[in-house]
Amino acid sequence: MIIEGFIALYIFMLAAFTGYEIISKVPVILHTPLMSGSNFVHGIVLVGTMVALGHATTPLEQAIGFVAVILAAGNAVGGYVVTERMLEMFKTSKKDDKKGDNA
Amino acid sequence: MSLIINLAYFAAAVLFIVGLKQMSSPTTARPGIIWAGVGMVIATLVTFVHPEISGGVNYTLIILGIAIGGALAWWSGKKVAMTDMPQMIALYNGMGGGAAAGIGAIYLLQATPETVSNTGLAIAVTGSLIGSVAFSGSLVAYAKLEGLMKKTFTFGGQQIVNIAIFAITVILGLMLATGGGEIGSATLLLFFILALAFGILMTLPIGGADMPVVISLYNALTGLAVGLKGIVLDNPALMIAGIVVGAAGTLLTQLMAKAMNRPIKNILFSQFGGSAGGGEEEIEGTMKEIQANDAGIMMAYAEKVIIVPGYGMAVAQAQHKIWEFTQLLQKRGVDVKFAIHPVAGRMPGHMNVLLAEAGVPYDIIFDLDEINEEFKTADVAMVIGANDVVNPVARTNPESPIYGMPILNADQAQNVICVKRGKGAGFSGIENHLFYADNNQMLYGDGQKVAAELVASVKALG
Numbered sequence: 340m341i342i343e344g345f346i347a348l349y350i351f352m353l354a355a356f357t358g359y360e361i362i363s364k365v366p367v368i369l370h371t372p373l374m375s376g377s378n379f380v381h382g383i384v385l386v387g388t389m390v391a392l393g394h395a396t397t398p399l400e401q402a403i404g405f406v407a408v409i410l411a412a413g414n415a416v417g418g419y420v421v422t423e424r425m426l427e428m429f430k431t432s433k434k435d436d437k438k439g440d441n442a
Numbered sequence: 443m444s445l446i447i448n449l450a451y452f453a454a455a456v457l458f459i460v461g462l463k464q465m466s467s468p469t470t471a472r473p474g475i476i477w478a479g480v481g482m483v484i485a486t487l488v489t490f491v492h493p494e495i496s497g498g499v500n501y502t503l504i505i506l507g508i509a510i511g512g513a514l515a516w517w518s519g520k521k522v523a524m525t526d527m528p529q530m531i532a533l534y535n536g537m538g539g540g541a542a543a544g545i546g547a548i549y550l551l552q553a554t555p556e557t558v559s560n561t562g563l564a565i566a567v568t569g570s571l572i573g574s575v576a577f578s579g580s581l582v583a584y585a586k587l588e589g590l591m592k593k594t595f596t597f598g599g600q601q602i603v604n605i606a607i608f609a610i611t612v613i614l615g616l617m618l619a620t621g622g623g624e625i626g627s628a629t630l631l632l633f634f635i636l637a638l639a640f641g642i643l644m645t646l647p648i649g650g651a652d653m654p655v656v657i658s659l660y661n662a663l664t665g666l667a668v669g670l671k672g673i674v675l676d677n678p679a680l681m682i683a684g685i686v687v688g689a690a691g692t693l694l695t696q697l698m699a700k701a702m703n704r705p706i707k708n709i710l711f712s713q714f715g716g717s718a719g720g721g722e723e724e725i726e727g728t729m730k731e732i733q734a735n736d737a738g739i740m741m742a743y744a745e746k747v748i749i750v751p752g753y754g755m756a757v758a759q760a761q762h763k764i765w766e767f768t769q770l771l772q773k774r775g776v777d778v779k780f781a782i783h784p785v786a787g788r789m790p791g792h793m794n795v796l797l798a799e800a801g802v803p804y805d806i807i808f809d810l811d812e813i814n815e816e817f818k819t820a821d822v823a824m825v826i827g828a829n830d831v832v833n834p835v836a837r838t839n840p841e842s843p844i845y846g847m848p849i850l851n852a853d854q855a856q857n858v859i860c861v862k863r864g865k866g867a868g869f870s871g872i873e874n875h876l877f878y879a880d881n882n883q884m885l886y887g888d889g890q891k892v893a894a895e896l897v898a899s900v901k902a903l904g
Contacts, residue, residue, distance in 0.1 A: 344561075347673050347681070354669070354682045357459060358689030365466035367784055367809055370698060370791035375531050376465045376475050377690050378661050380458050382482060382534075383683040384541045384668045386451075386489045387675050389504050391545045393495025400548050405503045407544025412511030414538035415486075419479050420519030421530055426465075426472040428798040 372429075375422040382415025450488035451679035457481030458683045462690060468804070485679050511537075524799050525756045528788040529587035532657045535664055536580025539573045542667035543634070546570030549674055550630055555622050562674060564619040569670030571615055571637050576663040578641030583657050586650055587788065596647045601711065604643050611636040644710070652709045654789030655699050659706070662691025701784035703847040732883035734892050737824075737859050738767075738899025744821035746777045748813065750852050751797065753787050754827025754863070758889030761800035764826065767893055768802070770900045779816070780807045781823075781850050783831035814851050823855035825876075827889055829862075833874045844872060858882040861892050 365373055388411040392404030457477050464474030486508075495501065515534065522530045549566045585591040614633040618625060648656055669684025671677075699706045741747050749768070755761060768778045780797065787793035797807060817823055825832050832852040835842040852858055853876050860877060862884060876882055885892055 350678070350681055351669070351673075351685055354685035355689040358462075358665075358686035358691075359693050361459065361463040361686075362466045362690045362693055365694070365697070366468065367701060367782075368791050368794040368804065368807075369466060369468060369471060370694065370701075371527065371531075371787075371789050371795055372471060372475075372791065373462075373465050374658055374661055374691070374694055374789070375527070376471075376478065377462060377665065377687045377694070378531055378535045378538070379475070379482075380462060380478055380683050381538050381661075381665045381668045381687045383454070383458070383485060383680055384538050384545070384664075384671065385482075385508070386485050387545050387668070387671050387677060387680050388507075388541050389486070389489045390492055390494050390675055390677070391548045392504055392507070393492065393497075393500050394552075395500060395548060396552075400551055401500065401503060403544050403547050403551075404500075405507050407541045407548075408504055408507030409511035410537040410544065411541035412508040413515040414534050414541060415482055415515075416512040417515030417519045417530070417534040417537070419475065419482070420516055421522065421527060421534070422465075422475045423472075423479075424519070425524075425527065425795050426475055428795065429468055429471060429804070 372422055372425045375418060375425060379415065379418030379422050382411065382418050385411035385415050387411070444493065447488050447492060448678075450484050451677065454481035454485035454679045455682040457484075459686060462686065524796050525753075525788075526588070527795065528654055528657060528792065529584045532580045532583040532587065532653075532660070535657065535661050536577050536584065539576030539580060539660065539664040539667060542573030542664065542671050543570050543577055543637075545671045545675065546573060547630070547634065550618060550625055551627075553625055555624060558622075560620060560622065563621075565670050566674045567615040567619045567633075569667045569674065570634070571611060572663050572670070573667035574634060574637035575641035575644070576660045576667060578638040579645040580641075580657065580660045580664075582642050582645040583653050583660065586645075586648075587653055600643070600647060604640065607636055607640050607643065611640055648709060651785075652702075652704060654785075654792075655695060655702065655704065655706065655709050657789070658691060658695040658698050659710075662688050662695055665689075665691050698790050701790045727878040727880060729877050730883045732859060732885050734885060734887065734895035735899045737883070737885050738896040739903065740857065740859075741771060741776065741822050741824065741896075742774055742900045742903055744776055746779075746816075746820045747771060747822045747824065748779050748781050748817060748820045748852070748855065750781050750783070750823060750825040750828050750832060750850055751786060751793060752783075752826065752828025752831065753793075754829075755861075755889050756787065756793070756796045756827070758827065758863075760826065760889035760893040761796055761802075763890055763893030763897060765797075765800045765802050767896045767900065768806075770897060774900070778806065779813060781810070781813045781817075781852075782807055783810055783828065783850050784848075786828060786831060810848055810850060817851045817854040820855040822857045822859060823852040824859045824861065825852055826861040826892075829874055830872060832860075832876050833872060834879075835872065835875050838875075842872060852876065853879055853881070856881065859885050861885045861887070861889060863888060 388407040395401045395404045461474045461478030464470040546566050665687030672681030836844045836847045836849045
């Protein structure tokens with residue numbers, strides 16, 4: 340056990356503020372890619388499904404775990420591919436820093 | 443070994459936060475997703491040596507599962523059209539929610555009075571409930587936007603039924619959480635079925651126009667579910683990434699709802715235009731028609747043209763031709779700007795992605811606040827594939843369902859050209875008074891065909 344009781348609560352609170360803070364100034368033009376990007380980040384659930392399937396013992400648990408791993412891998416890979424595709428197109432447009440700051 | 447795993451998870455958490463931070467600015471967005479991707483790969487690879495994973499069969503299933511899920515998602519993500527992006531995000535998000543619910547199911551199945559505490563059970567149950575709702579809700583959102591489910595589904599007393607189902611689900615959840623690890627499999631099964639049903643029933647009555655906000659909300663919920671699973675599994679990477687996304691997603695949902703002028707409460711608990719049917723008034727004036735050739739010449743000799751693109755333009759795949767037309771106008775010295783309404787496209791920022799795909803540089807694309815004053819000085823405003831976002835009734839008629847929504851003041855330009863496939867009301871079914879205005883002319887036809895004709899008409903001028 341690395342995270343004990345109240346420590347978990349503190350991590351929870353600090354992470355929530357971090358999440359709120361880091362995107363507080365996002366311009367409208369990035370709403371869609373950012374939603375997709377944050378969708379990718381919770382694809383980390385893959386790690387959780389791997390561990391869950393890893394200590395599954397009955398066939399039922401293995402079946403649930405297997406499906407969960409497929410779903411989680413889809414979340415992570417799909418989220419990355421579509422976000423990267425969207426952001427790649429922003430790169431090819433003309434450089435203009437001014438717009439990025441006040442949009 | 444556990445030191446390496448913990449260090450890797452720590453690094454992943456840092457990379458996710460840095461990546462998300464970079465993704466909130468256009469200049470650093472691309473490195474942002476790549477850093478987050480690096481974090482994901484590190485965390486996934488190191489998990490293969492996690493001490494809690496055992497058994498050859500399980501290892502095989504893990505690798506097989508990642509290969510199947512990953513390959514399908516890679517393939518679908520590469521081929522999906524930019525116009526269909528919102529539903530694809532909904533689908534991937536739903537998968538994440540389902541995965542979180544799956545972790546919860548295994549945890550609850552394995553729970554024995556000796557191994558679990560009531561707190562652990564309560565967190566697992568909460569995470570499973572949220573994950574299940576995000577899963578089935580996202581799938582409904584996907585089906586709706588993909589056009590697999592055309593109608594909004596409503597029946598009398600729907601909200602009471604929803605509340606009842608939710609209440610029963612919570613009671614079952616409490617039974618599971620306070621049972622001290624004595625989990626009845628029937629209770630568990632019923633709990634998951636009702637949680638999934640609640641997600642479906644909650645999403646069914648919501649209209650397509652509001653779907654982006656709902657998808658964003660489910661995105662935040664999945665994040666929260668993943669974070670809760672992180673606590674259950676004692677995995678800090680899951681916890682931090684999940685909660686950060688949960689909070690960021692909540693803020694993003696609020697920003698989107700604000701941009702669309704639709705309070706989240708109204709989206710979730712009432713139907714668009716359901717009771718606001720009144721307010722139909724007589725429209726003065728008639729619709730005048732213009733031919734593409736005349737419209738092209740008019741813009742070629744203008745000083746300033748503002749183009750208002752809508753989702754209809756993207757559906758007609760006209761954005762490449764429109765950009766070609768824009769470049770021709772620019773060569774003739776015409777000042778061309780694009781005006782983007784916050785809800786142009788299917789979600790805030792979607793139209794920017796679609797224009798970027800066509801090659802339009804983002805320094806001639808402007809937000810509503812930046813450009814609205816400029817319509818007065820424009821010779822021509824061309825509205826293509828947009829409707830409700832330029833409807834002046836949003837300013838003038840308090841009884842209209844879209845009253846109060848900020849609109850682009852295209853009607854204030856000297857001349858307005860509305861490109862439209864045929865006569866009829868917009869997405870929301872509201873008559874557009876702009877079409878009847880004195881300074882407006884209608885240009886009927888498929889967006890792509892019209893755009894090609896516009897290009898031809900300017901080229902003919904030499």
